[in-house]
Amino acid sequence: MKQFAGFPARMEFTPVPNILFSAVLPEIDDIAELKTVLYIIKALYSKKGHIRFVTAGELAGDTGLMKGLKGAGESPEEGLAQALAQAVKRGILLHLAVEKDGASEDIYFLNTAANQQNIAKIRSGELVPEGIKAGVPLPVAVEEPPDIFSLYEQNIGVLTPMIAEELREAVKLYPQTWIGDAIKEAVSLNKRSWRYIARILEKWSAEGRGDGAYRRDFTQKADPNRYVKGKYGHMVNR
Numbered sequence: 001m002k003q004f005a006g007f008p009a010r011m012e013f014t015p016v017p018n019i020l021f022s023a024v025l026p027e028i029d030d031i032a033e034l035k036t037v038l039y040i041i042k043a044l045y046s047k048k049g050h051i052r053f054v055t056a057g058e059l060a061g062d063t064g065l066m067k068g069l070k071g072a073g074e075s076p077e078e079g080l081a082q083a084l085a086q087a088v089k090r091g092i093l094l095h096l097a098v099e100k101d102g103a104s105e106d107i108y109f110l111n112t113a114a115n116q117q118n119i120a121k122i123r124s125g126e127l128v129p130e131g132i133k134a135g136v137p138l139p140v141a142v143e144e145p146p147d148i149f150s151l152y153e154q155n156i157g158v159l160t161p162m163i164a165e166e167l168r169e170a171v172k173l174y175p176q177t178w179i180g181d182a183i184k185e186a187v188s189l190n191k192r193s194w195r196y197i198a199r200i201l202e203k204w205s206a207e208g209r210g211d212g213a214y215r216r217d218f219t220q221k222a223d224p225n226r227y228v229k230g231k232y233g234h235m236v237n238r
Helices: 019-024 031-046 056-060 063-068 076-090 113-124 148-155 161-173 176-188 194-207
Strands: 093-100 103-110 132-134
Touching: 019 031, 019 148, 031 056, 031 063, 031 076, 031 103, 056 076, 056 103, 063 076, 076 093, 076 103, 093 113, 103 113, 113 148, 113 176, 148 161, 148 176, 161 176, 161 194, 176 194
Parallel strands: none
Antiparallel strands: 093 103, 093 132
């Protein structure tokens, strides 16, 4: 075994969702699946745009990944196919069969609430990512939407006791669907902070969402200045 020379003083980093360590790693018992999932997270982070996915062809063409999937009794291609199937079955990845450049292609998404919605839109024809069109996809098991605490941790960051308390207070003021939608909107705008989410909720409460839910529903329940006057008000900038 060749010994690793060590990490250099300057290097790039890839963000990894915290929930990977608490809920995913304890369940993975296959090293090929683990390597594949980590490579996909890295590949997704390097991409740009609202819809991020990797194709089976991209993964098969990654020499580092394929070298790491060499195992006794099976080819790297077989190892990759099995690892992807396991990750989809486990709920880590979402799979969609599409047509790209006239040929069938398998694409993979990280299993998030936003990507579940994206896949539904691709299947219905409402959304067509550049360069592909939906073919006949394999069925994808969609779990129940996560609670707002999991949604925050999966999409925004570490759920500190202070943020957890703010979320509990927000639930008393707004419907949970509003909080979930505000988190998703913040993510879509790459504004990943509770401060920004709170401002979205205040705006919706004061001005309405434009979807039929206006502030009269909350005149007695919500104070638009609640996050400014509260004990964490110093965190909120107008």
